[in-house]
Amino acid sequence: GAVVSQHPSRVICKSGTSVKIECRSLDFQATTMFWYRQFPKQSLMLMATSNEGSKATYEQGVEKDKFLINHASLTLSTLTVTSAHPEDSSFYICSAPDLTSGGYEQYFGPGTRLTVT
């Protein structure tokens, strides 16, 4: 089946610094990828839709200047958390649809645990 990878799996950074998270589709092309955030014991919340070659679409309440998304190729999307603060500490997960099955099934990456100190 389709495989999505994320890097890094865990990152600890100091408050005020920026962190980049990569999401790659390993054996398929993804013109669209999705970025979610999950707080402990909470559901996954969609942050933004990443579109290859165009601007990302952000969900209501998500600051686009804080969470920069770049989808530079058909297999790579990056999420940069700028000027991170402790409240940005969360589990960030990306996904991509498997278009061979109609695009409704989402393949998720393993997630990135961000801790801001």
Next chain:
Amino acid sequence: SQKIEQNSEALNIQEGKTATLTCNYTNYSPAYLQWYRQDPGRGPVFLLLIRENEKEKRKERLKVTFDTTLKQSLFHITASQPADSATYLCALDRYGGSQGNLIFGKGTKLSVKP
């Protein structure tokens, strides 16, 4: 606003029994509904998708039902095993047939005791 509720935060059952998880939704008429499995510290893994015109779907020991009148889906795992212990999430497409813009429930944590 659209809401998904998975009524049980946790479900504990004995190995070999059938686990039944519930997903209810309001203010919405989804074209399809999906179930995912999530292990601690990992991303969700797709299990099953059921469309609005399907009443039931099966895959090995898994069965999903979809009642659009009750606005409810039931997820069954028969002959449960300790390896089935995980959090199970239901998800709906937000805009009716869109590819990937999903709303997730909080999940039900299933524990299967040997």
